[in-house]
Amino acid sequence: MPINRDRLSNNLYELAKIGKIGETGVCRLAHSKEDRQAIQVVKGWMEEAGLITRIDEFGNLIGRLEGRDKEKPILIMGSHVDSQPYGGRFDGTAGALGAIEVIHTLTDDGIVPNRTIEVICFSDEEGCRFNKGVFGVRALTGMLEDGELDRKDKNGMTRRDALKEFGVEPDLSKSPVYQKGDVAAFLELHIEQGPVLEAQGKPVGIVSGISGPIWLTVTLEGFAGHAGSVPMNLRQDALVGASEIIRQYDDLVKRVGEDTTVGTVGSLQVFPNSRNIIAEKVEFTIDLRDIDLERRTSIEKQLYHIIEKTASAYNLTHKIKEDTRSGPRYCAEWIKEIMKEESDKLKLYSPVLMSGPFHDALFMSYMCDYGMIFVRCEKGISHNPLEFAEMNDIENGVQLLYQTALRISQSNEKE
Ligand code: CO
Numbered sequence: 001m002p003i004n005r006d007r008l009s010n011n012l013y014e015l016a017k018i019g020k021i022g023e024t025g026v027c028r029l030a031h032s033k034e035d036r037q038a039i040q041v042v043k044g045w046m047e048e049a050g051l052i053t054r055i056d057e058f059g060n061l062i063g064r065l066e067g068r069d070k071e072k073p074i075l076i077m078g079s080h081v082d083s084q085p086y087g088g089r090f091d092g093t094a095g096a097l098g099a100i101e102v103i104h105t106l107t108d109d110g111i112v113p114n115r116t117i118e119v120i121c122f123s124d125e126e127g128c129r130f131n132k133g134v135f136g137v138r139a140l141t142g143m144l145e146d147g148e149l150d151r152k153d154k155n156g157m158t159r160r161d162a163l164k165e166f167g168v169e170p171d172l173s174k175s176p177v178y179q180k181g182d183v184a185a186f187l188e189l190h191i192e193q194g195p196v197l198e199a200q201g202k203p204v205g206i207v208s209g210i211s212g213p214i215w216l217t218v219t220l221e222g223f224a225g226h227a228g229s230v231p232m233n234l235r236q237d238a239l240v241g242a243s244e245i246i247r248q249y250d251d252l253v254k255r256v257g258e259d260t261t262v263g264t265v266g267s268l269q270v271f272p273n274s275r276n277i278i279a280e281k282v283e284f285t286i287d288l289r290d291i292d293l294e295r296r297t298s299i300e301k302q303l304y305h306i307i308e309k310t311a312s313a314y315n316l317t318h319k320i321k322e323d324t325r326s327g328p329r330y331c332a333e334w335i336k337e338i339m340k341e342e343s344d345k346l347k348l349y350s351p352v353l354m355s356g357p358f359h360d361a362l363f364m365s366y367m368c369d370y371g372m373i374f375v376r377c378e379k380g381i382s383h384n385p386l387e388f389a390e391m392n393d394i395e396n397g398v399q400l401l402y403q404t405a406l407r408i409s410q411s412n413e414k415e
């Protein structure tokens with residue numbers, strides 16, 4: 001059955017009024033008044049769709065539709081409704097409300113799924129308030145770290161107090177709700193937040209995986225000297241060394257020639273940062289992502305070689321600090337297969353693409369098989385009030401989510 005496009009569209013634009021800033025922006029920081037208001041409204045929509053709802057002690061909103069067979073591992077769908085401080089209307093919400101629309105269509109049609117289906121609005125996906133995100137999904141899967149409730153926002157409020165104000169009593173001592181084996185599959189629809197689908201002229205994409213980043217901080221040290229007096233051949237200029245490394249790193253990653261291989265230097269600090277002193281120390285960041293772990297490792301090795309060679313050529317010392325290392329997480333073949341078949345039936349002929357950004361699905365992937373659907377977004381703009389996705393594209397994506405969910409919930413795969 002086709003999903004109800006008007007209902008979904010109305011709900012999306014209704015939700016965008018909560019925490020509205022300017023004409024098209026939203027600000028719904030995790031656990032804030034606006035977040036609570038949004039969760040309350042979405043909870044009502046879940047109930048109208050036929051889900052039994054609860055809000056857990058970490059602020060996750062969970063809706064449940066009982067299946068015929070209580071023994072079968074369940075199907076979970078979901079995303080988030082919290083936003084960046086200067087965010088858009090579709091990030092997270094398209095997937096959260098899309099999943100509810102899927103359930104509403106099922107119950108409208110009188111379909112009782114074989115396996116139980118849950119829809120989750122995960123709390124604090126964005127992570128901007130407490131500088132650490134994907135909080136709700138990590139709580140549900142037992143991946144919270146010690147001291148997380150003591151993290152403070154910029155006003156000095158702890159996450160614990162923010163959650164209490166939100167209306168829940170956080171408790172780290174409880175064991176996670178889901179264990180391996182409880183869940184057959186997790187499905188998330190999300191706007192692409194990138195330009196690939198637009199460039200290919202396709203409304204919907206099937207995600208192959210989420211590429212985890214390597215984050216490094218590189219420090220080069222030379223020797224400061226007067227810009228007017230030190231001859232060129234005697235210099236130990238850390239900034240010239242850094243520029244050489246940055247340029248070669250860019251070349252190296254570009255030479256791979258894959259959309260899925262990306263390298264960025266987004267931050268650079270120069271000491272003493274004065275126009276008439278040769279730069280003594282430069283610190284810059286490396287962000288490297290690739291869905292292919294072997295290729296990423298090979299690029300990383302070559303990058304280390306570039307850094308060593310350049311440092312020695314410019315007579316600099318170098319240090320490399322590792323900040324984050326997360327492996328790529330691949331979507332399950334069997335789910336991609338179902339998505340492909342259903343997408344062809346809908347004549348969407350969706351291309352397969354990887355996800356550079358993180359999503360709640362990244363953490364669900366440590367517990368169960370997962371699949372993701374991307375919806376084209378204008379110019380790839382996201383985390384910005386200008387973020388925009390066509391209702392037609394969202395409708396197509398949610399229809400694909402519906403058909404995929406129906407197949408998985410009725411099937412005997414992953415018994
Ligand atoms: Co998001």
